[in-house]
Amino acid sequence: MPDRKLNIGKVMRTDVLCVTPDTPTCDVLRLMVQRRVGAIVVADGDRPVGIFTERDLLRKVAVRKMDIDTTPVKQVMTPDLVTITPDRSVNAAYRKMTKGDFRHLLVVNGDNRIMGIISVKDLVQIREQILEIEVDKKTQEINEVKNQLSESLAFIEKEMVFAGNFQKQLIESKPPSFKNMRITHIYKQAASLGGDYFGVTRIDPDHAGILVVDVMGHGITSAMIAIEIKMYYDMLASRILFPGVLITEMNKIISNLMPPGFFVAGCYGVLNLKTLHLRYTHFGLPKPGVWRRSSRKYEALPPCQVPLGIKPGAVYPEKDTFLNPGDKLLLFTDGCVEQKNEKGKLLGDRRFLTQFKKLAASDDKRTVRALYNFVKEYSSADNLTDDLAILLVEINKNGLR
DSSP, X not given: OOOTTOBHHHHOBOOOOEEOTTSBHHHHHHHHHHHTOSXXXXXXXXXXXXXXXXXXXXXXXXXXXXXXXXXXXGGTSBOSOOEEOTTSBHHHHHHHHHHHTXXXXXXXXXXXXXXXXXXXXXXXXXXXXXXXXXXXXXXHHHHHHHHHHHHHHHHHHHHHHTHHHHHHHHHHOOOOOBTTEEEEEEEEOSSSSOOEEEEEEEEXXXXXXXEEEEESSOSHHHHHHHHHHHHXXXXXXXXOOOHHHHHHHHHHHHHHHOOTTOOEEEEEEEEETTTOEEEEEEEBOSOOEEEETTTTEEEEOOOOSOOBTSOTTOOOOOEEEEOOTTOEEEEEOGGGTOOBOTTSOBOHHHHHHHHHHHHHHTTOTTHHHHHHHHHHHHOOSSSOSSOEEEEEEEEOTTOOO
């Protein structure tokens, strides 16, 4: 475990990947994928002249449609390097990276010769370990989860290069089957990449995790955040059965990585498959809820906290309810209710939920598809103006099993 006086020289990575300024960009990208890194230093000998990162790939190469086979990396790298010496503290490095809004910091000696490199992910892990010691001596189990999360971050960098293909796999994956309930869903993107994500997972034989999140906006940045959410969730869900604890932990990590102006709304619940006891925390989605077969009424799940990424220290409490045979749990993102008609009027929660209640009462097995068609027909635009996700969990009306 590190302490406050820990300096960069003790935690930096010394195996710095370097290329020359004239290296073709395609060769640089190939090397980054092979080594699973998100940045590579451009150097003249052992002196740095720039750095090439995934942001350079997205903002310069992809946007300008440059030929990566003929373009040398010096034309697309970031030349204005901010560096740090190995004797500086971890906190000093973190302040530099936060102020400059970048994720990699090159470590050099007094002669501006390359000594090592450190990433924001490295610093997040170290700072969290420091806080764990000072606040409440986190258990060994939590520390192991942190280590596994940091390992997954390196893998995320490779996946971000192939974001489009990876997200396609996300939205086309089928949920597990359950004896006592049926899962149906639909996902539509407003652009080639979207910021919504939903998933149903079998945590253990007795519990299912149900998650829907909506990253503010849509496009590349939102898609990247959605991928990070999925990876954190996959790592934490099998170890943490309490939704509030899981989402609180996720918010702590996401807040350190969230770009300015972005946040994540959502709802996460853990359903006991034997008792149908649902524990959940709801952080900003529009009125997810349960249609009760016994009363033919829709009960909205009240929100528990602000969206992720706004308050790093926010604690997400849990609420709970019981589902009964024939009940239907509906979770959806704001793209369902924020479509506008030809007069510029929003569809709104009331119209959307009224349509859902009609379909639920009639036991229409095509409820999700019918809801999507209702939204699409209401919209005056040729294409959706926001990403849209609908997830419906229907409890077997014949009983628990």
